Amino acid sequence: MNNFQYYNPVRIVFGEGQIKELANLVPTNARVLITYGGGSAKRSGTLDEVKNALNDGDNSRVVFEFGGIEPNPEFTTLMKAADMVNENDIDFILAVGGGSVIDGSKFVALTAHLKEADGTVSRDQAWAALTSYAQDIDSAIDLGAVLTIPATGSEMNSGGVINYSERQAKLPFGNPLAYPKFSILDPVKTLTLPERQVMNGVADAFVHVMEQYLTYPVDAKVQDAFSESLLKILISEGKAVKANPDDLEVRKNIMWTATMALNGLIGTGVPQDWTTHMIGHELTSLYGIDHARTLTIILPSLMRELKDTKKDKLLQYARHVWHINADDQDDDTVIESAIVCTENFFKELGLPIKFTDADLDDTAIDPIVAQLKAHGMTALGEHQSNDLEVSRRILQRAARS
Ligand code: NZQ
Ligand code: ZN
Secondary structure: OOOOOOOOOOEEEEOOOHHHHHHHHOOOOOEEEEEEOOOHHHHOOHHHHHHHHHOOOOOOOEEEEEOOOOOOOEHHHHHHHHHHHHHOOOOEEEEEEOHHHHHHHHHHHHHOOOEOOOOOEOHHHHHHHHHHHHHHOOOOOEEEEEEOOOOOOHHHOOEEEEEEHHHOEEEEEEOHHHOOOEEEEOHHHHHHOOHHHHHHHHHHHHHHHHHHHOOOOOOOHHHHHHHHHHHHHHHHHHHHHHHOOOOHHHHHHHHHHHHHHOOOOOOOOOOOOOHHHHHHHHHHHHHOOOHHHHHHHHHHHHHHHOOOOOHHHHHHHHHHOOOOOOOOOOHHHHHHHHHHHHHHHHHHOOOOOOHHHHOOOHHHHHHHHHHHHHOOOOOEOOOOOEOHHHHHHHHHHHHHO
16 A cells, blocks of 8 residues: 545535534625526525525525536636625635536635736636646635535545636646535435436446556555445446435435545545546537546446556456456456446446447547647556557547447
8 A cells, every 4th residue: 555644624414404504514604605506406495495504593694696507617607606706705605516516616716816906806817727736726715515416526525627618628626725614415405316417426436436446456455445345336326226216225325425436535545547537528528428428438448448557456346346256267358347347337327338329439539639638638547658649549449349
């Protein structure tokens, strides 16, 4: 196991009816900006529930709202929210939604103080922060979250991903000041999700675990066993939620698993490989494909392309997660079986596993590789050896499979 420091200050408040806890979690004298997405939080009544909880009788919190944060949150929209923060002296941002709203709110929290002389937020400085120095920003507005879709882990991590359509860029950022002070996880809130979003969430969490697990062994027994457990739970609960979407116990397990998948714990002291995500971001920004669906398209081809460097972990994955008996089979056969199991699982959840499933063909490869180059994604993976040629070969496999 490699050396590590583990720090995660996020208070998780989990369970049915826990939105009422906002009354205790948000400072009573705060000027609060509630941020939300395209309207699901309004339609489901969650937004009203949040506002009621904030107005707990002493009326001392001043509450503003900013709606319309898109899936794959748009830089330009977030800058409007950041201006609103300054115009109203906001000192607490409460994100109500999924990864997009929480990520976007983290970015607002980090960039609102980057002001021009006229008091508006400097778009140039915020863009520069996203592309280079977000990790060095040393002040941010406090943030809390009410999670409505289990998927990204944003509710318990310090990162985010921002989309800037005009620049065809979807870029990650991270800063310890972006950890939410708390996140409320009420599984009942996930019952209104369309099936597509539920499955996207299961797949996103699955790939998060894989990117922290499928590298090479460093004898990290805790991280490996936790990862394998999370994968097995996602497989069983993913199938269960498809069969019984109203089963609250299943929803609870999916919600907590998705949080655990990317709160830093399983990634401590182990090599990581975020190649699938980095290629996936380019598919979203160029072709508008849902985040999770880009991942299920890329991962199987990545596993095949990198089966030699990832051989030991792929064999472990086959044995421990899919229970493939390796006794009288050669390694390649075992690994291929595990990849096919992974593909079948994704297919069972209605997710794409190759270009044609998402109406893409091989003409997409050159633009994706060009964007990877433009965004400096030229040395990815646990050995930084996934250069543009490796990414191209992964894409070619996804295009011809
Ligand atoms: O916008 P609204 O109307 O709220 O609708 C949303 C949106 O259309 C809807 N939704 C959310 N909760 C709902 C609901 N509909 C009905 N009932 C509910 N309870 O679901 C749609 C998708 O929402 P979104 O927030 O985009 O989904 P998700 O949580 O999957 O977030 C995806 C974003 O997170 C980034 C992705 O790149 C993408 O931009 N990621 C963030 C990460 C992080 N911070 O650590 C890591 C991930 O790898 C990921 O990259
Ligand atoms: Zn993801």
